[in-house]
Amino acid sequence: MTRNARSKRLEHLIHCAAEQAAPHDLDLWPQIAQRLYPLASPAAKKPPHRRELSFAAIPALLVVVVLAALAIILAQGLLDHNDGGMRFAALHQEITPTISPPAATGVLVAAPQGDQTLPPSGAECLMRAVNDTITVRVQPRAAGMVVLDAGAERPAMIRQVINVDAGPVWVQVEAPAADGGTVIGWVERDTVQFVDCTDPPQPHPLALPTPQPPDLLCERYPDFCVPFIGGPMFDDHPMTLIESPANPRAPFAKQTQFGVLRGLTFEGVPWIGNPAAPIKIEVWIDFRCPHCFPFYEDVLKPFIEQDVLMGRGQLQVRFVNVTGSNVGHVAAQTVICAGEQGAFWEMLDATYAHLANADLADYEHFTNWIPALGDIAVDLGLDREALQHCVVNEHYDGILTAWRHVATAHGVTGVPSALVYDPGADEWLPVERTYQGLTLAVSAAPAPAPETALVTPAEPTPAPQVLTQEEIEALMPESTYLLRVPKALVAVAGGDPYTLIGRWVDIAMTFRTVGAEELHIAPPMYVVIRDAESNLVIAEGPQTNYIVERTYVTTPTLMLTDVLVVGVDADTLVLAPVEADALTLTWAIDTGIPMTFTPTNRRADAGNDMNGRDITLWGCTATVQNGSAPDTRPLEAYTVATPFDFETHKGIDLAAEPGMDVMAAGSGTVIFARWRDDGYGMTVVIAHDTTFTLYAHLEGTVVGCGDVVSAGDVIGTVGSTGDATGPHLHFEIRDEQFMPRDPAGWLDF
Amino acid sequence: MNQCTIRAAVARLKRGDIRGLEILVRAYQVRAVRAATLITHDRALAEDIVQAAFLRAYERIEQFDSARPFAPWFLRSVVNDAIKSVTRRRPQIALDHTPDDAPGVAVFDPAPGPDELLEHAETQEAIWDALAQLSPEQRGAIVLRYYLGFSETEIAAEQNCPPGTVKWRLHTARQRLRDLLTPWRTAQTSPSAEPSQRRPQAQEQRSS
DSSP states (O other): OOHHHHHHHHHHHHHHHHHHHSOTTOOOHHHHHHHHHHHHOTTOOOOTTSEEEOGGGHHHHHTTSOGGGHHHHHHHHHHHHTGGGOOOOOOOEEEOTTOSSOSBOSEEEEEOOTTOOOOOOOHHHHHHTTTOEEEEEEEOSSTTOOBTTTTOEEEEEEEEEEOTTTSSOEEEEEEEOTTSSEEEEEEEGGGSOOSSOOOOOOOOTTOOOOOOOOOOOTTTSGGGOOOBOOOSSOTTSHHHHHSOSSSOSOTTOOOOTTOOEEEEOTTSOEEEEOTTSSOEEEEEEOSSOTTHHHIIIIIIHHHIIIIITTTSOEEEEEEOOTTOOHHHHHHHHHHHHHHTTTOHHHHHHHHHHHHHTSOGGGGSSHHHHHHHHHHHHHHTTOOHHHHHHHHHTTTTHHHHHHHHHHHHHTTOOSSSEEEEEETTTTEEEEEOSSHHHHHHHHHHSOOOOOHHHHSSTTOOOOOOSOOOHHHHHHHSOOEEEEEEEEGGGOOOTTSOTTOOOOSEEEEEEEEEEOSOSSOOSSOOEEEEEEETTTOOEEEEEEESSEEEEEEEOOSGGGTTOEEEEEEETTTTEEEOOTTOOHHHHHHHHHHOOOOOOOOGGGGGGTTSOOTTOEEEETTEEEEOOSOOOOOSOSOSSOEEEEOOBTTTBSSEEEEOOTTOEEEOSSSEEEEEEEEETTTTEEEEEEEOSSEEEEEEEEEEESOOTTOEEOTTOEEEEEOOOSSOSSSEEEEEEEETTOOEEOTHHHHOO | OOHHHHHHHHHHHHTTOHHHHHHHHHHHHHHHHHHHHHHHSOHHHHHHHHHHHHHHHHHHGGGSOTTSOHHHHHHHHHHHHHHHHHHHHOOOOOOOOOOOSSSOOOOOOOOOOSOHHHHHHHHHHHHHHHHHTSOHHHHHHHIIIIISOOOHHHHHHHHTSOHHHHHHHHHHHHHHHHHHHHHHHHHHSOTTHHHHHHHHHHHHHHHO
């Protein structure tokens, strides 16, 4: 016999043995359905004053039952089992604590009554059945169980009908027990017949309710009904699309008595409060961390009501799921999604309020938690379908991931955490997460700006044309940064590049504006760099062409680093990520640093239109004119070769025929048009209103620094200059901070 | 029940509709209980395991990739649970024999005798007895391979061990089955047949 045949033979033997193992008409479904019920029902919470009679308790109960009745009753019970084809359906046997020993350890099964009809189930109809009386019999749940008066019919009152929305429906009935006590049990809806149920058939249990026009009720949440001013960087953010200053979701919002507004930060973080207030507070919370409930109720909510909404501060809330709980993750997404309907703060509040009163064990399973969130949203008047779509499709999963990185960068080690922004050091500092801690931080902040400033948010102050040195310094006070930088990256302007001073060097760097005739985005500065320990000046001098960038590096190895890169004359002086490794900085030098032109203490200008401003990039200075958002694809025919990736590929590669015209993606001013040694090859950068577009690996360019172009104008041709393996256009979109953005998000490649 | 029905049932379950589970239970409960019983030799325990596995499938259906077939995903969890349940309560028994010199030996051939029916019945008893003496892991491998029809690669992927280990486990299981069944077979056939029965195997060993 071949091996194959022997295998077949063994297979045959095993199959024969298997057939012996269990009959083919085996049916586990009734048992599984019973065990499933507590999982599937959102309303399975048991009355706390009753105890459940579990399987484990049955043996103990059996000993107290009259043994003499055993044979007769058991036989009767078994007979009843098949009576009229009734199904055993009860799940829980509950008894009142006063009954001892229990009068019945069986199962209640409702008996149909002749004059009752069974219309299609309807939730409302079923609910109306509460307090109706039906006839039930107490049955033993399984062979071996003892029921004192099994089979006797008795009237029972319907106590509650649950799970009407999610199915299967269960009916709880209460019946008199033989000893005069009460027995309570669960009966499957199918075994109970209801009269006068005329409700139309219900839709699928999980069908979404008919969407209602969202109607955010200001009267219910008057506190949060304040004008929405959108966000500077998120014109295409879903929240700003749905709610904008021009299209407020809360049209009857109370006016800005305290200058209180809502909006999004440039990172998409919802904030509320007075943007002109001298203090910004950031709170990190989760929906499952045990301390977050008292924190919200006792600290954050009073703080919002008594300080934030009184215009004394600006609060932003972020979520970080440190418990790893799915429930927390879904809740965070739901609350952010509610922001799309203008109700971030309302949903936050309602979710915490709900959870504070809920038994969290109920929400161990999604099937219970998601409908509960939906109910909260409907209560608020939100569009449940839109919300569910947003949550189910995880629109904000990426944002939550990004926030987790930011949390680490901000030094958040747990939730809840509260941080206060220190504008001097441009960093977030932890504060005590108590109401006192937060209010102390508010009190310690300088007095709020005058009322007039509060109601005109985000508009740049018109710059005076001529300022004296003192006036400029008053406007932009001297800033000193204490940095620790790797030695290899300290270079002295005009001296040898990369003078080595030690493995690490602590330096103090001072920026001071000098001699500016016009306060613009890149004022000339006088930079002094000195050794912090010895106070010896390492380098100093007026600098008219410098860069300062403070950014969060999100690659895993650098996640913890709050980077400050400073360059003077772009290629001669580069300073530091703080405590970053030397490789990073080498990279920064070699590849060209992403540069922005906002000194750190002028960051408040972020988000403003660049039109009319002088911008300097890599040696080219020009006044931005004609700037408007990119709206045109730079090539007529292309194939996307490499998509955008924030960490590894800061633009999008569009493969195309060499020599094909490259067009300006939007109107604006050419701010750079030269060769770059860092792999970009021939490169053109155009400054638009709030963004830059960059075109690299060009074969050649027909524009120069300062040229004003319109969308669609030819600026060069496709090539493969620099580090390119074939002809393609490397196209980037960068924001005002010169941070790369996904071009596909702008131009639909 | 065809695959479309099963897919539809999985889709319903993914939407939270428990009726989808009912379809799956009805479709797979018999195979699952049989497989688990073959491993546990305890029908009641097997039913418990299968019930729990269905409940778990319900809870974890969101993690299940609908593009894949449901049966292997589900049945392998049943087999794993069955192995675990016997392993937990098993007294310490060293069941793995020192294997023969070469892997790849096919299982013993219980040459069909003249009285096919009687033999069949007795073979079944014998195979039950023999299975009972395998280690739970060996039983699991045999059930996956010969009852549920998994390939060795699939078993390896499932049990998270190298294919070589699975081959070895199957081999030792077959070997052991052969050893265990030999006394029965010898009793049914002429003792003189033994050498001639074994010889081809030896040849096979060499050629494999």
